[in-house]
Amino acid sequence: MMNETVVSSSHKPYAKLFAALFSGLIVATIGLYAGQFVPRALFFPLAIVEIIMLFMMIFARKRKSMGYLMMYAFMLISGLTLYPAISYYVSALGADVVLRAAGITAIAFGGTALYAVISKRDFRFLGSFLFISVLALLAMGILQIFFPVSGTAQLIYSAFGIFIFIGYTLYDFSRLTINGFTDRDIPMIVVSIYLDIVNLFLYILRFIGVLNDD
Template sequence: MMNQSVVGSSHKPYPKLFAALFLGLIVATVGLFTGQYVPPALFLPLAIVEIVMIFMMIFARKRKSMGYMMMFAFMFISGLTLYPAISYYVSAMGADVVLRAAAITAVAFGGTALYAVISKRDFRFIGGFLFISVIALFFMGILQIFFPVSGTAELIYSAFGIFIFIGYTLYDFSRLTLNGFTDRDIPMIVVSIYLDIVNLFLFILRFIGVLNDD
């Protein structure tokens, strides 16, 4: 058991992981641009399909070929469902602000991931807190639909979201660095990292949007 643990923790095919993530981001970008041709009525069903696909990937993660196929399909559909949000922020704040938010996201995500990998500090203990916080974010978002909040409350909500997904980046890369991972795990890991990036990006956009409104 000890030898297996040592082998598992030392196996970290990061080049394959980042190559798969890069390709996945390209597929998601293609989906984003394709989203402009999707009828508005289809976005909700596509979002439901996106959620279902995450659970399907969890069960299919040990089947390497199916895992990659589902990963790229998920990325494309996720790109489609991102279009309404990105389109709104482009029209409300301008493409230059959205690109600036994307650059901030890249720096924040890259710096956090690099710190977790290089420092090898154990951030796995924050997993429970992050899970509960995401549930809280979800219900707070639902409440905001029915009960409008002040700009200050919206700013705090957005900052909390940024904090949580920075935390998830630390958590995910800490797990990868300390536990190790195999080639078969890569599709599910890519999806997890992608969701960290996308949610961080959306909360940064939301934060900037609130600041601009003020």
């Protein structure tokens, strides 16, 4: 028990983590900007590359130099593949609404992360539920492609997505606070946090978009 306490209290290089997250978000933003110059036919192959890189990072997470290199490459490609969705919402809702959604995302994410860190409550029990919920989200998203659903159903789906990624934020920061982490873990942690932010942002945009249609 004493060893566990020492590990969880001493191995928390938060300054390096947030510096890496900030730099990663800058790289993703550059990718998002560059996305406007990418031919439409390349977005699907890039999405496949993004998924492959995510799995590669899981296996390479203990190699510090490789981890950071892959982290920035993943962020760049993710920014590129994010462009069609952001472009669609900017044209459908307006740039001001998208910026407002980004602000809501920042507040929701920041507040949830701070609560998990300051309260030190253990939310690790959410792991299995969140994983199953993400699979359910994916299945429901695929079904919506083939079977049209009502605006109410889309609103519930979007709200469920927001709920799930707020839960993932609690889960991820709870693990960091209780388990601790080392420098070598940072690239994979940054990618996990980035995915929490991006998915939360996209589901908030989807929620606003459905409300707008109604």
